[in-house]
Amino acid sequence: MNRLTKGFLLGAAGLTAAMGVAAPAQAKPVKYVFMMIGDGMAMPQRNAAALYLANLEGEGLKPGVMPLTMDNLPVQGMATTYSANAVITDSAAAATALASGHKTNSGVINMDAEGKVKYAPISKLAHDKGYRVGIVSSVSIDHATPAGYYAQVEKRSKYYAISTQLLDSGFEYFAGGAVKEPTGKKKDQANFYDLAKTKGYTVTQSRDAFAALKPGAKKVFAENPVHADGNALPYAMDAGKDSISLAEFTQKGIDLLQGGKFFMMVEGGKIDWSCHANDPGASIGDTVAFDRAVKVVYDFYKKHPNETLIIVTGDHETGGLSIGFAGTKYGNAIKALQGQKSSYIAFGEKFAALRKAKPELVFDDVLPLIKETYGLDVAALAPYEADMLKAAFAESLLPEDQRDAKNPQKYLLYGEYDPLAMTLNHLVSHKAGLAWTTYSHTGVPVPVSAVGKGAEAFAGFYDNTDIAKKTMKAMGL
């Protein structure tokens, strides 16, 4: 280890010292382990969220003030993200690396590239050693990242196989989004919920039933009552009070798993989705919601500092987000996002309703919706900006088969999203001094933040597979 690769500490010295690094790891395995994964979350997502929060109170970030709990953890490191066959990973290969410590091809979960050798994830090894295990996600619970902690499949799209492996895991707590294909792709398989009952799982699908879950419940499948896009939780900025938050699911996991040693993985899955869609408000909203879950486990750590290890990381960056845009130069323009009140998904639903209600919709008809969703007053925009919106509106009205998203020029403008919503996402991003390079993932490294027993092992710059190996070591696996 040379000076460059030696661990570095970010952040305010005062706060870091106050939060403290627990005593060096001893031979005794750590009792409580939290693996917190922001899907698609690297430094830009964290920085944008921190900047946004700082500007709610004042004019920017200040030395010693770091609004996100994860940024305040005393140990900060950095990890690579590439997969076995791609410089830019997908979530399946990344989950395999984080969970089992093996590189594999994109699309594969806990198997080798040929789909022949199976890799055991840390959660399974822990369960075999008597740890109780919890898996929490804000996207469907059979999605690649949560699946990385209980399933072994050669293709991440095998949702039904993944969901049956979920039930076979015997893990004590699953919570968050529903499964995507409860009766299989062709709807001809045994119903997941019936199987869950025969396997001894208590299934909750309402806030009341969730609230009634008490310690002593043996195996729980707690599904969010609200099924948003892809059976996920709604974006945090769109969520009503019926929807259970990631922080609430995390707190319940602690309540139910406590009593013996446990391992819990918590994923903020829609940070990734919002960044695919280049939606700045939704990305920040879900990063903050994820950080609230980090705060929940950090509060638990404070009560059990010598027995708890928390690791916070991302599986890759999504969107190529950066802080800084040509139009805003060096300025701090993040306050422009305070006008965005809901996500592009909520906008899309209301836009579709307008089109249905009035088939001959004209641009002026959507101005109130643009104002209400993004806080943009179209009359106050520069003419070229208004023209971009009008062109996108015209494109949005085209029937799907005339949309031609494969046309490279149109793809660069809109990706495979609704043209008007995407143009608004870009416009409000630029007003806020943010910019995006892609509708996909990028290959940059991700920060790793840690606190607690054995946390010091996470300082430095290492491979994403090392995260699993370091955690296994701390747990004596």
Ligand SMILES: [Zn+2]
């Ligand atoms: Zn991912």
